[in-house]
Amino acid sequence: DQQVKQNSPSLSVQEGRISILNCDYTNSMFDYFLWYKKYPAEGPTFLISISSIKDKNEDGRFTVFLNKSAKHLSLHIVPSQPGDSAVYFCAARNSGGSNYKLTFGKGTLLTVNP
């Protein structure tokens, strides 16, 4: 049962435009969400995170929006650059208890065309 879902396996965007990557989750115990970017042959690189007490977090060109009632989050990249081309993973965790394991979505391959 996939608790974190990224329903778009791929997304293609023109350089300079906005990229919007979406993520849905089913586990209402998740209270912290992260986006990772992954290039081939490298490990996931942390991009941005958001706590469930917020609905928006911004860091430079990257903004994450969280809609708790819809169990939906999205990552906006503005403006998109060719170097942003990578696989983007949405991840979630339940910070209750003593473990912080991440549950990942299957990823979205973003291609930014020059």
Added chain:
Amino acid sequence: AAGVIQSPRHLIKEKRETATLKCYPIPRHDTVYWYQQGPGQDPQFLISFYEKMQSDKGSIPDRFSAQQFSDYHSELNMSSLELGDSALYFCASSQGLAGGRGDTQYFGPGTRLTVL
């Protein structure tokens, strides 16, 4: 800045052999996580350690074991390897419970294990 170090980066083994993967966390990080990513799949949590004690266990086969040492590095030991164990194995580290709610997990480059 120092990152998570994993060794080896690539490993080729035969079925039924054993393998040991090593992970060196970011300095001052006390929590280590292991994830397995099969081809075209999302990373799946295997096991984690905080202050040298196992803190959580996921979908890790009984053939696998892991530990965290006094210098906080961790080793994942895999025995009786099967073809299906071929995957990317990522280690991540964080400052664990120090902040009360855990901290961001930073990933290493991964070890690509191929079982023939």
